[in-house]
Amino acid sequence: MMVDVVTYLLARLLLVAALSVVIFFGAHLLGIDEFPLVLAVLFAIVIALPLGIWVFKPxxxxxxxxxxxxxxxxxxxxxxxxxxxxxxVPPE
Structure with missing residues (x-):
């Protein structure tokens, strides 16, 4: 059980991390030089909540x-x- 739960947990955390990187560097590519990393992580969490349920269904x-x-x-x-x-008497 623990292996399955930890695998699912790590997949969800990796999704948040990947989305954070995409949002952070995407903001820099759009010309927003002082985009806070915390804001990128918060946006990534909000996006990853429903996306992770769909992507990691199996x-x-x-x-x-x-x-x-x-x-x-x-x-x-x-x-x-x-x-x-x-x-x-215990059932057999």
Whole structure:
């Protein structure tokens, strides 16, 4: 699970970084010499939020499926523990 989630996270962060560079140097190419880097990063975050969901859909679905599998396993373990604590025979 962690590999899938970290991969998705890194992809989203790299998208923000790439957009920041494009916005920052694009502003310089347009003749805006004193364009703040912080502003480029903020614009990149706003643009990357919806763009990352669309571009990285396969990574997002894989991470979500991994999280769901872990949650299901935890739920089953919790139910088994509750069953044993109540003295019930565990299902086989």
């Amino acid at each position: 990574l997002r679905l894989k991470a979500t499926a991994s999280i769901a599998a872990v949650d299901e396993r935890r739920r089953a373990d919790r139910e088994q523990l509750r069953s044993r604590l109540h003295g019930d």
